[in-house]
Amino acid sequence: AQSVTQPDIHITVSEGASLELRCNYSYGATPYLFWYVQSPGQGLQLLLKYFSGDTLVQGIKGFEAEFKRSQSSFNLRKPSVHWSDAAEYFCAVGANNQGGKLIFGQGTELSVKP
Amino acid sequence: GAGVSQTPSNKVTEKGKYVELRCDPISGHTALYWYRQSLGQGPEFLIYFQGTGAADDSGLPNDRFFAVRPEGSVSTLKIQRTERGDSAVYLCASGLLEGTDTQYFGPGTRLTVL
Numbered sequence: 584a585q586s587v588t589q590p591d592i593h594i595t596v597s598e599g600a601s602l603e604l605r606c607n608y609s610y611g612a613t614p615y616l617f618w619y620v621q622s623p624g625q626g627l628q629l630l631l632k633y634f635s636g637d638t639l640v641q642g643i644k645g646f647e648a649e650f651k652r653s654q655s656s657f658n659l660r661k662p663s664v665h666w667s668d669a670a671e672y673f674c675a676v677g678a679n680n681q682g683g684k685l686i687f688g689q690g691t692e693l694s695v696k697p
Numbered sequence: 698g699a700g701v702s703q704t705p706s707n708k709v710t711e712k713g714k715y716v717e718l719r720c721d722p723i724s725g726h727t728a729l730y731w732y733r734q735s736l737g738q739g740p741e742f743l744i745y746f747q748g749t750g751a752a753d754d755s756g757l758p759n760d761r762f763f764a765v766r767p768e769g770s771v772s773t774l775k776i777q778r779t780e781r782g783d784s785a786v787y788l789c790a791s792g793l794l795e796g797t798d799t800q801y802f803g804p805g806t807r808l809t810v811l
Contacts, residue, residue: 587739589739619802624804625804626700626701626788626802626803626804626805627740627788627790627802628802629799629800629801632799673739673740675739682745682747682752682753683728683730683745683792683798683800684730684742684745684753684756685730685732685740685742685800686742687732687739687740687741688739689737689738689739690737690738690739
């Protein structure tokens with residue numbers, strides 16, 4: 584069965600520091616991978632997605648993620664965190680033969696220290 | 698352009714009552730998805746529509762849950778005989794196409810069953 588694991592429930596980083604949020608997936612075929620961000624009172628916003636091709640994908644707000652098939656991972660990174668990045672981050676996996684249904688991880692809450 | 702809208706934003710009801718949650722997708726989007734997000738969890742897939750028909754309802758927890766999209770645009774999620782365990786945020790998303798197309802999420806309806 585498909586599943587997504589985000590090992591870190593809560594992460595705190597200092598403003599200006601680098602960030603890496605972990606995501607591991609389990610899926611039998613080639614997955615489609617997504618990172619969404621959810622701020623309080625806001626809907627989920629897509630940061631980036633991977634379907635095929637270059638395994639390093641760039642997203643909005645300076646985020647990037649790297650697909651590593653051998654590790655079944657799709658970790659999200661940002662070189663310098665801003666206070667406005669504090670939010671909940673969700674990794675999700677989908678597949679074309681699943682009609683677009685997404686399986687989400689539990690989420691990682693990011694806090695940013697001044 | 699307008700994004701996905703959901704009404705009401707908050708709904709408080711009593712155990713055993715019937716509720717309807719509405720989703721207005723982005724104009725022209727043929728794919729529509731419902732998810733449920735419990736506190737501290739990632740969104741969980743419920744059902745997805747391609748046009749007017751439910752293409753995948755495998756995520757509906759039981760027969761108290763039902764959703765319609767009669768004209769291929771607005772969708773209503775209906776919950777009969779609500780239970781306290783139904784309390785969650787119900788999210789709607791729409792996409793231009795099914796499959797791997799980006800899903801755009803609404804702000805959600807927070808349902809509280811007393």
